[in-house]
Amino acid sequence: MMVLLGAVAVMVAMIAYAAGHLTANGLGRLVLLGGLALLPLAVSGAGVAVGVHESSETQFCMGCHEMERYGQSLFVDNPNALAAVHYQKRLISRDSTCFSCHTDYALFGDAKAKLNGLKHVWVHYFGTIPPEPRLYQPYPNYNCLHCHNDARGYLEGGPHRELQAELRSGARSCLTCHDVAHDLEGVKAQNFWLPERQRP
Incomplete structure:
Protein backbone atom coordinates (compact mmCIF):
# COMPACT_ATOMS: atom_id res chain seq x y z
CA MET A 1 0.00 0.00 0.00
CA MET A 2 2.84 2.37 0.85
CA VAL A 3 4.49 1.60 -2.49
CA LEU A 4 1.26 2.51 -4.26
CA LEU A 5 1.00 5.80 -2.39
CA GLY A 6 4.65 6.54 -3.12
CA ALA A 7 4.16 5.88 -6.83
CA VAL A 8 1.13 8.17 -6.92
CA ALA A 9 3.06 10.91 -5.12
CA VAL A 10 5.93 10.63 -7.61
CA MET A 11 3.52 10.79 -10.56
CA VAL A 12 1.77 13.86 -9.15
CA ALA A 13 5.11 15.56 -8.48
CA MET A 14 6.31 14.82 -12.02
CA ILE A 15 3.12 16.21 -13.53
CA ALA A 16 3.28 19.32 -11.33
CA TYR A 17 6.96 19.89 -12.18
CA ALA A 18 6.50 19.37 -15.91
CA ALA A 19 3.14 21.13 -16.22
CA GLY A 20 4.70 24.48 -17.14
CA HIS A 21 6.79 22.95 -19.90
CA LEU A 22 4.03 20.69 -21.16
CA THR A 23 1.46 23.45 -21.57
CA ALA A 24 3.79 25.35 -23.90
CA ASN A 25 2.79 23.31 -26.96
CA GLY A 26 -0.11 21.20 -28.23
CA LEU A 27 1.59 17.83 -27.83
CA GLY A 28 2.54 18.70 -24.26
CA ARG A 29 -1.03 19.63 -23.42
CA LEU A 30 -2.18 16.31 -24.91
CA VAL A 31 0.37 14.41 -22.79
CA LEU A 32 -0.75 16.31 -19.70
CA LEU A 33 -4.40 15.58 -20.44
CA GLY A 34 -3.57 11.90 -20.94
CA GLY A 35 -1.67 11.84 -17.66
CA LEU A 36 -4.53 13.46 -15.81
CA ALA A 37 -6.92 10.88 -17.25
CA LEU A 38 -4.64 7.89 -16.64
CA LEU A 39 -3.66 8.81 -13.09
CA PRO A 40 -7.17 8.37 -11.62
CA LEU A 41 -7.65 5.16 -13.60
CA ALA A 42 -4.35 3.75 -12.35
CA VAL A 43 -5.08 4.74 -8.75
CA SER A 44 -8.62 3.32 -8.95
CA GLY A 45 -7.39 0.07 -10.48
CA ALA A 46 -4.72 -0.31 -7.84
CA GLY A 47 -7.26 0.46 -5.12
CA VAL A 48 -9.61 -2.22 -6.43
CA ALA A 49 -6.76 -4.74 -6.59
CA VAL A 50 -5.77 -4.01 -2.99
CA GLY A 51 -9.41 -4.17 -1.88
CA VAL A 52 -9.98 -7.53 -3.56
CA HIS A 53 -6.86 -8.94 -1.93
CA GLU A 54 -7.69 -7.56 1.52
CA SER A 55 -11.27 -8.83 1.36
CA SER A 56 -9.99 -12.37 0.76
CA GLU A 57 -8.27 -12.47 4.14
CA THR A 58 -9.66 -14.22 7.20
CA GLN A 59 -9.19 -11.08 9.28
CA PHE A 60 -11.52 -9.18 6.96
CA CYS A 61 -14.24 -11.83 7.23
CA MET A 62 -14.04 -11.74 11.01
CA GLY A 63 -14.43 -7.95 11.00
CA CYS A 64 -18.23 -8.19 11.31
CA HIS A 65 -19.69 -9.17 14.67
CA GLU A 66 -22.15 -11.60 13.08
CA MET A 67 -19.20 -13.69 11.85
CA GLU A 68 -17.42 -13.79 15.21
CA ARG A 69 -18.74 -17.25 16.18
CA TYR A 70 -17.66 -18.64 12.83
CA ALA A 83 -13.45 -25.55 9.50
CA ALA A 84 -11.54 -26.39 12.68
CA VAL A 85 -9.73 -29.39 11.20
CA ARG A 94 -4.78 -19.41 7.65
CA ASP A 95 -4.65 -16.00 5.99
CA ASP A 110 -13.71 -15.46 -7.26
CA ALA A 111 -15.84 -12.69 -8.79
CA LYS A 112 -19.02 -14.49 -7.73
CA ALA A 113 -17.68 -14.87 -4.19
CA LYS A 114 -16.82 -11.16 -4.09
CA LEU A 115 -20.30 -10.19 -5.29
CA ASN A 116 -21.85 -12.42 -2.63
CA GLY A 117 -19.54 -10.77 -0.11
CA LEU A 118 -20.80 -7.35 -1.21
CA LYS A 119 -24.34 -8.59 -0.52
CA HIS A 120 -23.20 -9.47 3.01
CA VAL A 121 -21.70 -6.01 3.47
CA TRP A 122 -24.89 -4.38 2.17
CA VAL A 123 -27.04 -6.36 4.61
CA HIS A 124 -24.59 -5.60 7.43
CA TYR A 125 -24.96 -1.86 6.98
CA PHE A 126 -28.37 -1.36 5.38
CA GLY A 127 -30.44 -4.50 5.86
CA THR A 128 -31.74 -6.81 8.52
CA ILE A 129 -29.10 -9.27 9.63
CA PRO A 130 -30.55 -12.79 9.75
CA PRO A 131 -30.07 -14.75 12.98
CA GLU A 132 -28.12 -17.43 11.08
CA PRO A 133 -26.18 -16.64 7.90
CA ARG A 134 -27.06 -18.95 5.01
CA LEU A 135 -25.23 -19.81 1.83
CA TYR A 136 -26.77 -18.50 -1.38
CA GLN A 137 -26.74 -22.00 -2.86
CA PRO A 138 -26.03 -25.50 -1.55
CA TYR A 139 -22.34 -26.05 -0.86
CA PRO A 140 -20.89 -27.63 -4.02
CA ASN A 141 -18.67 -30.71 -3.81
CA TYR A 142 -16.19 -29.24 -6.25
CA ASN A 143 -15.15 -26.76 -3.56
CA CYS A 144 -13.97 -29.76 -1.52
CA LEU A 145 -12.69 -31.73 -4.49
CA HIS A 146 -10.62 -28.80 -5.69
CA CYS A 147 -8.12 -29.76 -2.99
CA HIS A 148 -9.07 -33.30 -2.03
CA ASN A 149 -9.72 -34.85 -5.45
CA ASP A 150 -6.23 -36.28 -5.82
CA ALA A 151 -5.24 -36.34 -2.14
CA ARG A 152 -4.07 -39.72 -0.93
CA GLY A 153 -6.15 -39.63 2.26
CA TYR A 154 -9.26 -38.94 0.23
CA LEU A 155 -8.59 -41.48 -2.51
CA GLU A 156 -7.67 -44.25 -0.09
CA GLY A 157 -10.25 -43.33 2.56
CA GLY A 158 -12.79 -46.14 2.98
CA PRO A 159 -16.12 -44.75 1.81
CA HIS A 160 -14.59 -42.28 -0.64
CA ARG A 161 -13.43 -45.06 -2.94
CA GLU A 162 -16.92 -46.45 -3.30
CA LEU A 163 -18.57 -43.05 -3.73
CA GLN A 164 -16.18 -41.41 -6.21
CA ALA A 165 -18.69 -41.14 -9.06
CA GLU A 166 -21.49 -39.82 -6.85
CA LEU A 167 -19.25 -37.26 -5.17
CA ARG A 168 -17.76 -36.02 -8.44
CA SER A 169 -21.16 -35.70 -10.09
CA GLY A 170 -22.67 -34.00 -7.05
CA ALA A 171 -25.31 -36.71 -6.66
CA ARG A 172 -24.12 -37.11 -3.07
CA SER A 173 -22.93 -34.15 -1.03
CA CYS A 174 -19.68 -34.30 0.91
CA LEU A 175 -21.70 -32.74 3.74
CA THR A 176 -23.84 -35.88 3.96
CA CYS A 177 -21.07 -37.50 6.00
CA HIS A 178 -19.00 -34.46 6.94
CA ASP A 179 -22.01 -32.67 8.36
CA VAL A 180 -20.35 -30.31 10.86
CA ALA A 181 -18.89 -27.41 8.92
CA HIS A 182 -18.66 -24.92 11.80
CA ASP A 183 -19.12 -26.32 15.32
CA LEU A 184 -21.12 -23.47 16.85
CA GLU A 185 -22.16 -25.66 19.79
CA GLY A 186 -18.48 -26.10 20.60
CA VAL A 187 -18.09 -22.32 20.46
CA LYS A 188 -21.00 -21.90 22.85
CA ALA A 189 -19.44 -24.47 25.21
CA GLN A 190 -16.05 -22.70 24.93
CA ASN A 191 -14.46 -26.03 23.94
CA PHE A 192 -11.36 -24.63 22.25
CA TRP A 193 -8.07 -26.19 21.19
CA LEU A 194 -4.95 -24.18 21.83
CA PRO A 195 -1.41 -25.09 20.83
CA GLU A 196 0.86 -26.04 23.74
CA ARG A 197 2.63 -22.69 23.65
CA GLN A 198 -0.66 -20.81 24.10
CA ARG A 199 -2.12 -22.91 26.92
CA PRO A 200 -2.27 -21.33 30.38
Missing part, protein backbone atom coordinates in the same frame (compact mmCIF):
# COMPACT_ATOMS: atom_id res chain seq x y z
CA GLY A 71 -14.16 -17.30 13.40
CA GLN A 72 -14.10 -18.85 16.86
CA SER A 73 -15.21 -22.16 15.35
CA LEU A 74 -11.78 -22.43 13.74
CA PHE A 75 -10.40 -23.14 17.22
CA VAL A 76 -13.02 -25.62 18.46
CA ASP A 77 -11.55 -28.89 19.69
CA ASN A 78 -13.62 -31.16 17.47
CA PRO A 79 -11.95 -33.51 14.97
CA ASN A 80 -15.20 -33.70 12.97
CA ALA A 81 -15.67 -29.96 12.45
CA LEU A 82 -14.46 -29.17 8.94
CA HIS A 86 -8.69 -27.53 8.06
CA TYR A 87 -7.51 -24.50 10.03
CA GLN A 88 -5.77 -26.30 12.89
CA LYS A 89 -4.00 -28.81 10.66
CA ARG A 90 -3.02 -26.05 8.24
CA LEU A 91 -4.72 -27.81 5.34
CA ILE A 92 -5.53 -24.36 3.96
CA SER A 93 -3.86 -21.00 4.35
CA SER A 96 -7.46 -16.86 3.60
CA THR A 97 -9.36 -19.58 5.44
CA CYS A 98 -12.87 -18.33 4.71
CA PHE A 99 -12.23 -17.47 1.09
CA SER A 100 -10.47 -20.79 0.40
CA CYS A 101 -13.61 -22.77 1.18
CA HIS A 102 -16.31 -20.27 0.30
CA THR A 103 -15.23 -19.40 -3.22
CA ASP A 104 -16.28 -21.43 -6.22
CA TYR A 105 -13.36 -22.83 -8.15
CA ALA A 106 -14.75 -21.99 -11.56
CA LEU A 107 -13.91 -19.39 -14.18
CA PHE A 108 -15.70 -16.56 -12.40
CA GLY A 109 -15.77 -18.16 -8.95
